[in-house]
Amino acid sequence: MKYCKLLFLEEIDSTNNYAKTHISDIDDKTVVYTNKQTNGRGRFDRKWIDLGNENLYLSIVLKPSENLKSTYCNMTQYASLKLSETFDEYGVESFIKWPNDILINNKKISGILAESVIKSGYMQGIVLGIGINLNSKTNDLAKINKAATSLNIEIQNKVDKNKFLDKFTEKFFRDYDKFLVNGFLYIKDDYIKKINFIGKEITITNMDNNITGIAECVTDTGAIIINNQEFYTGDITF
Numbered sequence: 001m002k003y004c005k006l007l008f009l010e011e012i013d014s015t016n017n018y019a020k021t022h023i024s025d026i027d028d029k030t031v032v033y034t035n036k037q038t039n040g041r042g043r044f045d046r047k048w049i050d051l052g053n054e055n056l057y058l059s060i061v062l063k064p065s066e067n068l069k070s071t072y073c074n075m076t077q078y079a080s081l082k083l084s085e086t087f088d089e090y091g092v093e094s095f096i097k098w099p100n101d102i103l104i105n106n107k108k109i110s111g112i113l114a115e116s117v118i119k120s121g122y123m124q125g126i127v128l129g130i131g132i133n134l135n136s137k138t139n140d141l142a143k144i145n146k147a148a149t150s151l152n153i154e155i156q157n158k159v160d161k162n163k164f165l166d167k168f169t170e171k172f173f174r175d176y177d178k179f180l181v182n183g184f185l186y187i188k189d190d191y192i193k194k195i196n197f198i199g200k201e202i203t204i205t206n207m208d209n210n211i212t213g214i215a216e217c218v219t220d221t222g223a224i225i226i227n228n229q230e231f232y233t234g235d236i237t238f
């Protein structure tokens with residue numbers, strides 16, 4: 001693994017919690033991962049369900065310099081593109097459900113939780129938490145409150161977890177420095193190919209507000225335009 005450092009924990013409440021608490025002791029470009037996550041989190045205090053130790057639960061710790069902070073808000077988009085490109089290598093077509101899910105056959109296979117760590121008004125870094133279903137049982141997936149899938153089911157074969165981690169981290173870090181400097185524009189064309197709702201009517205839910213309209217485009221800074229308004233966060237349905 002030449003692209004990043006790895007920090008393995010056998011069991012932890014949440015790799016994001018661990019990375020945030022210990023951020024001062026963790027180097028830039030470190031991937032914290034675990035076999036068992038007892039209290040995995042999604043956005044807005046939702047849960048990320050642990051489906052066993054053959055799946056991936058990881059947090060990438062990033063500490064870019066102050067002058068590159070404007071790219072922070074596009075980090076989830078960058079990670080989702082690199083994840084989707086990793087799935088390509090397994091011969092399955094995946095889509096990015098903006099802003100933070102990866103879907104295969106309309107079922108969620110991966111989710112991303114990006115959190116900034118700010119101490120005394122100073123940004124210490126960003127923790128990109130990612131859950132990826134690699135080897136899960138259909139029965140366990142059925143217990144999740146939304147349609148979910150796992151790579152072993154899609155390719156009808158067991159997935160080597162370490163190989164997947166290797167492929168993903170290589171993809172993520174190979175382009176990361178260029179992405180930091182150039183921002184969303186650097187990935188815009190590739191990103192747009194991986195989303196499937198431009199030109200369709202979508203509803204975006206943002207802080208309990210629903211806005212419905214045609215998703216017009218993605219801007220050079222990664223926002224979605226609906227009804228002439230820019231959105232960087234929210235949940236979409238279409």
Ligand code: BT5
Nearest residue numbers: 014016040041042043046048049058111112129130131148
């Ligand atoms: C996310 O939130 O999708 C972000 C999930 C991030 C999880 C990783 S695991 C490593 C790191 N440490 C953490 O504590 N978290 C990160 P959100 O968009 O809010 O989606 C949450 C929803 O996804 C839940 O309410 C369920 O509907 C669904 N879900 C939960 N577990 C799932 C799973 N294993 N597979 C597919 N869908 C799941």
